[in-house]
Amino acid sequence: MPRIKEQALKTELAKHGFESISIKRELPGGRVEVEANKLHPVHVEGGESIYAPIPVSLSVGLDARGRVKSIDGGTPDPAAVADATRYVKTLRDSGQLAAAGEQQPASGLTHQIERDAQGRQVLRRKRFSIS
Amino acid sequence: MARKRSKRAAKMSAAKSKRRGKARAAPTEAKPKGVINAWEQDPGDGAQPTGGQVIQRPVPVLREQPFSIRIANPASAPQAKPHSPGTGDFRYWTAAEALRRGADFWGALLPGTSWEVGSILPVDLDFGIDLNAFYDRQGLKFFHGLAAGRTVFSGESPDVVCHELGHAVLDSLKPQLFDAASIEVAAFHESFGDMSAILSALQLPSLREGVLAETGGVLRRASRLSRLAEQLGWAIRQSVPSAVEADCLRNAVNTFFYRDPDTLPTMAPATALSSEPHSFSRVFTGAFFEGLAGMLATSGTRDEAALLQLSQDIGVILVEGIRAASVVPTFFSQVAATMLGVAASEFSAQGYEVPLRSGFVRHGILAPSMAVAATHAPVRSAAVAASTESTTLPRLQLSVAEYGLGVPSIVVYAAAEPKRLQAAGAALAVGPAPAPGQDQAAKSFFEDLLRRGRLKVAKAGKPAAEVVRSSAPLTHETYTHELQREGKQMVLRRVRIDCGCGHH
Numbered sequence: 001m002p003r004i005k006e007q008a009l010k011t012e013l014a015k016h017g018f019e020s021i022s023i024k025r026e027l028p029g030g031r032v033e034v035e036a037n038k039l040h041p042v043h044v045e046g047g048e049s050i051y052a053p054i055p056v057s058l059s060v061g062l063d064a065r066g067r068v069k070s071i072d073g074g075t076p077d078p079a080a081v082a083d084a085t086r087y088v089k090t091l092r093d094s095g096q097l098a099a100a101g102e103q104q105p106a107s108g109l110t111h112q113i114e115r116d117a118q119g120r121q122v123l124r125r126k127r128f129s130i131s
Numbered sequence: 132m133a134r135k136r137s138k139r140a141a142k143m144s145a146a147k148s149k150r151r152g153k154a155r156a157a158p159t160e161a162k163p164k165g166v167i168n169a170w171e172q173d174p175g176d177g178a179q180p181t182g183g184q185v186i187q188r189p190v191p192v193l194r195e196q197p198f199s200i201r202i203a204n205p206a207s208a209p210q211a212k213p214h215s216p217g218t219g220d221f222r223y224w225t226a227a228e229a230l231r232r233g234a235d236f237w238g239a240l241l242p243g244t245s246w247e248v249g250s251i252l253p254v255d256l257d258f259g260i261d262l263n264a265f266y267d268r269q270g271l272k273f274f275h276g277l278a279a280g281r282t283v284f285s286g287e288s289p290d291v292v293c294h295e296l297g298h299a300v301l302d303s304l305k306p307q308l309f310d311a312a313s314i315e316v317a318a319f320h321e322s323f324g325d326m327s328a329i330l331s332a333l334q335l336p337s338l339r340e341g342v343l344a345e346t347g348g349v350l351r352r353a354s355r356l357s358r359l360a361e362q363l364g365w366a367i368r369q370s371v372p373s374a375v376e377a378d379c380l381r382n383a384v385n386t387f388f389y390r391d392p393d394t395l396p397t398m399a400p401a402t403a404l405s406s407e408p409h410s411f412s413r414v415f416t417g418a419f420f421e422g423l424a425g426m427l428a429t430s431g432t433r434d435e436a437a438l439l440q441l442s443q444d445i446g447v448i449l450v451e452g453i454r455a456a457s458v459v460p461t462f463f464s465q466v467a468a469t470m471l472g473v474a475a476s477e478f479s480a481q482g483y484e485v486p487l488r489s490g491f492v493r494h495g496i497l498a499p500s501m502a503v504a505a506t507h508a509p510v511r512s513a514a515v516a517a518s519t520e521s522t523t524l525p526r527l528q529l530s531v532a533e534y535g536l537g538v539p540s541i542v543v544y545a546a547a548e549p550k551r552l553q554a555a556g557a558a559l560a561v562g563p564a565p566a567p568g569q570d571q572a573a574k575s576f577f578e579d580l581l582r583r584g585r586l587k588v589a590k591a592g593k594p595a596a597e598v599v600r601s602s603a604p605l606t607h608e609t610y611t612h613e614l615q616r617e618g619k620q621m622v623l624r625r626v627r628i629d630c631g632c633g634h635h
Contacts, residue, residue, distance in 0.1 A: 035342035035458055037311055053311035053457035083460035084312035086393055086406065093397035094407045095495040108263045121542060125310050128298040128320060130291055130360065131380060131409060 005066045009034075012068045013060070017052055027059065030069075034058050039122060040076045042084040051111060052084040052123040088123060097123075163190040167224035168213040171341070172332050172355055173288045175362030178378040180281055181276055183362070184355075185216060186337050197238025198246065198300070200230050203270070204255040218282035220287060222287045226273070229289035233296040233331040239443075240450045247302040247309075249414055256286040262366050264296035265293050268309070278366035290328045290380075297327025300494045304450065307458055314392040314406050315462040325359055326419055326449065329383060333442035336357075339435035348433040348541035350424035357384040357420060369541035383420035387413050389463065389495030415463050418494035419449075425486025443481065448473045468505035469492040489584060489598040499581045499598070500533035508527035529574060529623075534581065536588060540623045541614060543577065579625065 009032070010021045019034035025033050037053035044050070058074035091097035095111045110129055116122045166187040176182030190211040193200040202208070202223065209220035238244075246252045253270035261274035264285040273286030273295075285291045301323045302309050308316050332338050338356065358379035367375045376382050381401075392406040399405035404414065426434055426441050452470030459465060471491070473550040475483040488505075491497040497505065532539045577586075584598045614621045 020310060022305070022307055035307055037307055042312065042541045045138060046207070051311045055307065055311045055313060055316070057457065079315065079460050087314050087317065090314060090392075090397040090406045094405075096407075096426075107263060118343075123312055127265040127272075129323070130264045130285070130294055130297070130324070130363070131262070131375070 008066070008129070009060065009062075009068065013058075013071075016071060016074070018056075018074065020056070024057075030064075032060050032062065034060055038080070039116075039120065040072060040075060040081060042081055043088050045121075048121055050088065050123060051086065051116075051120050054080050054084050056080070068084075086093050091123075158508075162192060163211055165190055165211055167191075167211055167212060167228060168215075168216070168230040169225035170287065170289055171335060171338055173290045173358075173361045174216070175288075175322075175365055175379075176355075177358065177361060178365065180278075180283070180362050180365040182327070184337070184341065186335070188228045191227045193227055193231055194251070194370060195231070197242065197244075198234035198235060199251045200232075201251050201253055202227060202256060204257060208295075220233075222256065222284055224324075225289065226254070226286045226292055229292040230254065230296060232289075232334055233293040233300075233327060235332050236331050237296075237327070239302045240446050241300070242306060244303050246299060247306055248299070252299055254286075257284065261285075262363060264295050264363075266295045266302070268302070271295045271299065276366060278369040281366070281405075283362055283366040285363055288360055288362055289332065291363055293328040294324035294359070295333040296426065297324040300327060301453070301601055303570045305453055311458060313458075313462065314408065314411060314459055315460060316409035316458060317413045318392075318411035319415060319462050319466065321408050322415040322419070324583050325383060325412065326417045327422065328359055329356060330442050330446055333438060336435060336439075343433065343435060343438065346493050349419060350427050350438075351384065353382060353384040358382050358605060372583070376402050381409070381413055381416070382411075383416045387417050387418040387494065389414050405625075414494055415466075415496065417492040418467070419445075420490070421493060422487040422490030426481075426483050429482060429486055429599070444478060444481070445487075448478070448483065451477075463496045464501065467496045468501065470501075471497075471502060471505040484598060485597055492581065492598050493584060494570055499578055503533065503535040529577060531577065534578075536614065536621075538614075538621045541577075542617075542620050555598075586611075 006023060009023070013021050013034065015037065018034075018038055021034060021036040023032055024035050027033055035055065035057050038056045039051040041049035041054045042054075052094045054076040056074050056076055059072040060068055061070035061072070063069045068096050076126045091111050095108050098112045100112070108129065110127055111123055113121050115122050149260060167190055168185055169188050171184040171186045174181065174183040187300070187317045193202065205219070205223060208227075209223050211224065214221040214224060219481055248268055248270060255270065255272045257275055257393040258265075258272040259274055260276055262278065262283065262285070263274055265272040271292075273284065273291070275282055277283075298320060301320060308320055311317075333356070342350070342354050342356040345354045350356070358376075359382070360380035361378065364375040364378070364380035387404050390404060392411055393508045395406040395411070397406050399407075401410070404410055423441060423445055426445065427438060430437050430441065448470050451473045452466050455469040455472070456462065456465040471484055471488055475489050478484075488497070492499050492502050527543050528540050529543050530540050583597050584599075588597045612623055614623075615624045
């Protein structure tokens with residue numbers, strides 16, 4: 001079993017578009033099971049896709065030095081994409097999602113749509129509220 | 132199991148010793164002496180904005196490990212002594228006390244874990260005007276707002292403080308959940324906040340004694356423990372009455388039953404369920420609270436010491452369940468199933484899995500067969516032969532192997548007469564709900580009995596199939612049905628009609 005360098009693995013997986021990465025467990029054969037989020041288009045507004053972080057699980061193969069050799073999985077499940085689409089609608093309807101470009105979240109807002117470094121519009125949580 | 136308990140106790144003690152050791156290595160200051168005044172659980176009492184209990188507590192030290200905290204606003208701490216409610220100094224210390232208590236509770240369960248925001252969690256006790264409170268990845272933020280001529284400070288309520296602290300704790304435990312675009316994940320985060328408020332409150336001896344006296348030892352009854360944020364709920368109710376419960380913000384004693392959030396409206400009054408995360412969170416919180424109540428009901432003693440132990444044990448089960456749960460759209464059932472697995476493997480002697488499973492099944496988070504599978508209960512089998520009994524209703528042989536009843540099938544009397552009117556319940560979207568076939572209807576009815584804890588299960592089938600109601604009276608049985616052996620068959624028979632108000 002290669003020694004897992006957790007931070008290096010996270011950095012490597014981030015290059016493949018994974019976020020909020022956590023190593024769930026080590027598997028036989030030099031593999032690790034990882035949970036993460038991956039941005040995926042879930043909604044179209046004004047002709048432009050809105051991306052949301054979708055939970056995914058993946059199995060990462062490592063070489064003897066602990067470097068990423070292969071990645072299996074990590075593609076958002078259709079049910080998870082449908083869940084995210086519904087989530088965006090719920091946030092909109094309940095007034096928890098700020099309009100694109102709104103800088104200062106108003107009371108009750110928990111999410112914003114931000115433009116990321118690649119120019120994509122991305123749903124991002126800004127905070128949790130009690131009500 | 133005593134050995135298991137000892138192992139766990141030793142593990143926690145070792146973790147505490149490790150922390151103490153670390154504290155000794157660093158420059159330390161003497162702990163302040165004396166006491167401060169604080170709200171026990173909330174400034175409000177039921178539907179009233181006032182009437183909360185004031186208690187005296189040791190001066191809290193926020194910078195201590197585990198989970199160091201710093202109140203950034205106000206910038207300096209007032210004198211540590213008992214202050215009168217209604218003053219800023221009182222509000223500071225009641226918030227500090229709740230923060231330290233919540234952090235100590237979760238810290239003991241999560242040794243070595245640090246805040247997602249860094250080594251210290253900053254707290255702002257008055258960030259502006261709002262009837263709300265936030266956790267973001269910078270810290271906790273509380274507000275003040277005006278309602279019916281009264282200024283309400285959200286940071287003054289230990290319920291609200293420990294709810295927000297719960298978000299920060301869960302973010303440290305499972306950061307992936309913060310941003311995941313999923314209704315159940317977001318709802319679970321809210322539920323965890325409410326569970327944090329409940330479990331942190333139970334660390335107070337006065338609260339434990341008070342709630343046991345208030346409920347007569349039947350935790351399943353609505354109480355100061357189950358009602359979350361009475362005063363903030365009152366304040367919101369003044370402007371939007373339908374947005375909150377009648378006597379608090381949310382109540383952990385509820386009858387909400389799981390629905391696929393995709394079938395729910397995106398908004399609804401507090402009396403109904405919607406897919407909005409705070410609303411939907413009540414399903415899990417209700418199941419959790421019912422499980423906790425059931426754990427107390429089935430324990431040998433119902434004193435405050437037992438309640439303290441249960442709060443810590445269910446905290447372990449919750450944390451380990453969350454750790455093991457996969458982050459999928461059906462996150463509620465994932466966490467519930469893993470919690471049952473932890474209860475069965477680590478607390479088997481205490482018998483926690485039956486009351487916990489009952490809570491999850493009765494709130495629809497787990498189907499009875501899934502709940503049985505989650506605890507890896509063996510499915511027993513027995514031969515059932517054909518019956519010669521004549522009946523007034525058609526008889527059905529119903530397969531029940533998956534419920535762990537000890538028999539592969541039972542006989543039921545099906546409601547299978549021809550319909551006089553073609554009527555059915557409405558679907559949520561359009562038109563009537565599909566009418567189930569008689570087999571499915573009979574199975575639905577049977578499973579409903581299990582879910583509601585209305586089926587008396589024969590000893591051979593326990594504990595795999597049993598669903599207990601923590602609200603069931605101790606003096607008499609309230610089952611409505613039981614499985615009776617008739618010849619070589621097990622037959623589902625009604626034994627009573629319960630017209631009581633115990634809708635649970």
